[in-house]
Every structure is written in structure tokens, then in C-alpha cells.
Amino acid sequence: MTDVMEPAASRPAHPSRTVAIETVARTAALLLDNGQTTERTVAAAKRLGGALGLSVTVLPRWGELGVGVEGLPFSDVVPTAPLGVDMGRVLATMTVVDQFCDGRLPIEAAREATAAAGRLPPASTPRFVLFAAIGAAALGVIFGALDMASLLLMALSAGIGAWLRRWLGARFGNPFVQPLCAALVAGMVGAAAVRLNLSDAQGLIALCPCMVMVPGPHILNGAIDLARTRIALGIARLAYAAVIVLVICTGLLLGLAIGGASLLATAPAVPVPFAADAVAAGCAVAAFGTFFSMPWRLLPVPIVVGTLAHAARWALISLAGAHVAIGALAACLLAGAVIAPIADRMHLPFAALGFSAVVSMMPGLYLFHAAGAVVEVVSIGNHAPPELLQSVVTNGATAFLIILAMAFGLIVPRLLLERSQPTPTSRSAAQR
Numbered sequence: 001m002t003d004v005m006e007p008a009a010s011r012p013a014h015p016s017r018t019v020a021i022e023t024v025a026r027t028a029a030l031l032l033d034n035g036q037t038t039e040r041t042v043a044a045a046k047r048l049g050g051a052l053g054l055s056v057t058v059l060p061r062w063g064e065l066g067v068g069v070e071g072l073p074f075s076d077v078v079p080t081a082p083l084g085v086d087m088g089r090v091l092a093t094m095t096v097v098d099q100f101c102d103g104r105l106p107i108e109a110a111r112e113a114t115a116a117a118g119r120l121p122p123a124s125t126p127r128f129v130l131f132a133a134i135g136a137a138a139l140g141v142i143f144g145a146l147d148m149a150s151l152l153l154m155a156l157s158a159g160i161g162a163w164l165r166r167w168l169g170a171r172f173g174n175p176f177v178q179p180l181c182a183a184l185v186a187g188m189v190g191a192a193a194v195r196l197n198l199s200d201a202q203g204l205i206a207l208c209p210c211m212v213m214v215p216g217p218h219i220l221n222g223a224i225d226l227a228r229t230r231i232a233l234g235i236a237r238l239a240y241a242a243v244i245v246l247v248i249c250t251g252l253l254l255g256l257a258i259g260g261a262s263l264l265a266t267a268p269a270v271p272v273p274f275a276a277d278a279v280a281a282g283c284a285v286a287a288f289g290t291f292f293s294m295p296w297r298l299l300p301v302p303i304v305v306g307t308l309a310h311a312a313r314w315a316l317i318s319l320a321g322a323h324v325a326i327g328a329l330a331a332c333l334l335a336g337a338v339i340a341p342i343a344d345r346m347h348l349p350f351a352a353l354g355f356s357a358v359v360s361m362m363p364g365l366y367l368f369h370a371a372g373a374v375v376e377v378v379s380i381g382n383h384a385p386p387e388l389l390q391s392v393v394t395n396g397a398t399a400f401l402i403i404l405a406m407a408f409g410l411i412v413p414r415l416l417l418e419r420s421q422p423t424p425t426s427r428s429a430a431q432r
Contacts, residue, residue, distance in 0.1 A: 187255020
């Protein structure tokens with residue numbers, strides 16, 4: 001990131017329209033590709049276009065992003081595919097947009113800084129592996145695994161899977177190979193734990209390393225797009241997330257089958273002490289923040305918010321007897337209400353803070369149990385007991401309700417805040 005700071009008068013007043021449109025298009029594509037919400041991407045692009053003297057129209061789609069100028073035949077289309085989440089790049093890009101629109105950065109320096117933001121490396125492999133192990137063990141605690149043997153096996157399996165994902169990612173461009181192979185490892189480790197009776201939480205040993213791979217940001221981003229009537233992009237995001245979940249389920253079940261084990265269709269709920277749940281929630285939030293390449297200095301904010309949200313969820317479920325979907329809704333409403341103004345005040349991406357704080361509540365456990373029950377129904381055929389069909393419906397419906405509650409809980413505070421204060425684009429227009 002460049003440190004050059006120049007007044008607004010020093011930058012070119014009217015860069016060529018071609019350069020201006022290209023700058024807006026590439027900046028918007030960089031934000032969308034790295035996990036920024038569609039609405040914030042469009043707002044940043046319009047604000048950048050306004051600073052360049054253009055009234056732009058942004059059309060984000062899966063595969064390409066178009067930028068046009070109202071009343072002029074100038075437009076640009078750049079390739080884009082929101083496959084990953086890198087909040088370090090999002091934050092760096094948004095910082096460049098803020099500096100340029102505030103007149104502190106000339107156009108050429110802004111273009112160079114944006115290109116540099118797109119080249120920022122993700123979280124280092126040692127950090128990625130370590131926090132994958134911590135995240136899997138933390139999720140194990142949240143779902144009731146409190147014995148050390150089970151937690152160590154979860155951490156070992158998730159750590160190996162994380163290293164394998166990074167190794168495969170450097171050699172294969174297909175985004176589905178990595179979760180498939182990591183889930184295969186998790187299934188084999190889980191099968192070994194079952195065959196050798198190594199711990200008390202044998203089912204969770206296979207599931208928790210897979211839960212850290214559930215594409216929570218893509219599911220929530222897709223749900224938010226649907227809520228904002230961006231139907232095509234929302235469906236594309238959800239379809240991509242669904243394929244990843246399907247690949248994870250395939251790898252998990254295949255690994256279990258190789259080891260001669262099967263996944264139980266249901267798992268008994270185990271009460272978790274409040275202190276253990278709160279600490280584990282903070283560890284899980286830190287792990288997901290690492291997966292999203294969040295800078296170290298930003299991690300305390302989602303950790304604190306995520307811990308408070310999990311505490312509210314624990315109280316509703318354990319003390320008030322509320323359904324898990326109600327607990328997720330309340331936790332996400334709390335997280336969204338706290339994070340939305342913090343994100344605006346600190347000029348931080350809302351997706352980075354919001355998703356990291358609550359994505360550990362994604363219903364991976366229910367999704368995998370539903371998938372296991374489906375496989376059992378198919379293998380048994382017409383003689384499948386009604387309990388298996390009930391498990392498919394119950395776990396699938398619970399997962400859907402939790403995802404819906406999380407998306408609703410996050411987006412409502414964001415929408416209310418946007419209605420109560422002017423957007424950056426409108427503020428810039430008023431100042432001009």
C-alpha cells in the first residue's frame with residue numbers, strides 16, 4: 001500500500017473516461033472476488049465513479065461484472081468469480097477507495113495501490129493449519145465433545161486437512177478438489193476412531209474437521225443477495241456453496257466407507273457449560289477469521305462480538321429451552337446490531353466482521369447428519385425404517401431454518417442502519 005498523500009488539487013481533474021471506467025470495474029471486481037457483499041461492492045464502485053466525475057451503473061453477475069456510464073456509450077466488462085474470501089484484500093481495497101475519494105491519493109497511485117491490494121498473500125500456511133486445528137476442536141466443544149482424546153483427534157484431522165488444502169490449492173485451480181480431499185481425510189480419521197474406539201465422541205471426530213470447511217460466507221452472501229432481489233447472483237452463490245457442501249459430504253462419507261464405518265443419522269445433544277461454550281466460541285471465531293485472511297489487528301473485534309453472541313445463544317437454548325434456530329436468530333441480530341456501526345465507523349468491511357463472528361453457527365452438523373441419513377435410505381431402499389426418513393427431514397429443515405435465521409439476523413440491522421444514515425455515495429454527492 002502506498003503512503004503517498006497528496007491533496008485533491010494535485011490529482012488529474014479529468015482522467016480519460018476509458019481509464020476511469022477500467023479503474024471502477026477492476027476495483028469492483030476485486031471486492032466481489034474476495035467476499036465483499038454485493039451491495040457494498042456496488043456502493044464503493046459508484047462512489048469511486050463519482051470521484052472520477054462519472055455517474056456509473058454497476059451490473060454484478062457470476063462470471064463477469066459490467067460497468068457503464070449513464071448517457072454515454074462507454075462501458076467495460078471484466079471477468080469475476082466470487083469463489084474466495086480474503087478480507088485483507090477487501091480492507092486494503094476499501095482503504096484505497098476512501099483515500100482517493102477523500103482527495104488524499106492521485107489516480108495513478110490509487111491504481112497501483114489497488115493492484116497491490118489484489119496481490120496481498122492470504123494467511124500464512126502455518127497460521128492456517130494451526131487455526132484450522134483450533135477451530136475444529138472449538139466446534140467439538142460447542143457440540144459437546146469435552147474429552148481431550150476427541151479434541152486432539154479433531155485438531156489433528158483438521159490440521160492435516162488444512163495443510164492438504166493449501167498444498168492442493170497451489171497445484172490445482174479447481175476449488176472443489178481441496179474440500180473433497182480434506183473431507184476424505186476427516187472421514188478416514190473418524191472411521192479409525194470408531195473402529196479402534198479411541199474416544200467418547202466418535203461421530204464428532206469426523207464431523208468437526210468438515211464443519212470448518214462449510215462455506216458460510218457464500219451461503220450468507222447468497223441469502224443477502226436474494227433478500228436484495230439480486231436473484232441471479234444470489235442463486236449462483238447458493239449453488240456454488242451447495243456444491244461445496246455436497247463435495248464435503250461426498251469426501252466425508254467416502255472416507256468413512258473406506259474405513260468401514262458409517263455416520264450416525266442422529267446424535268444426542270450434550271449440554272456444554274457456559275464457560276466452555278464462551279471460550280470455544282471465541283476460538284472458533286478466531287479460526288474463521290484466519291480462514292478469511294483477516295489481519296491480526298482486526299481479530300479482537302469479531303472475537304468479542306462472537307463470544308457475546310454465543311453467550312446469548314447459549315442462554316436461550318440452555319436456560320430458556322429455545323429452538324436452535326431461535327438461538328441463532330437472536331445471536332445474529334445481536335452481532336449484526338453491534339458490528340454494523342463499528343464497521344462503518346472504522347471503515348471496515350461488514351462481511352469480514354459479521355461473518356467471522358457468527359459463521360461458526362452454520363449448521364454443518366445438521367447438514368452432514370442429513371446427508372448420512374440420505375445415504376442410508378438409498379442403501380437400504382424400500383425397507384428403510386421411518387426413523388431415517390424422519391432424520392433427513394428433521395436435520396435438513398433445521399439446517400435450512402438456521403441459515404434463514406442467520407441471514408435475517410445479519411441483514412436486518414445492516415438495512416436499518418443504512419436507512420437511518422446516508423450512504424457514502426450520497427454523502428459524496430452532497431459534498432460536491
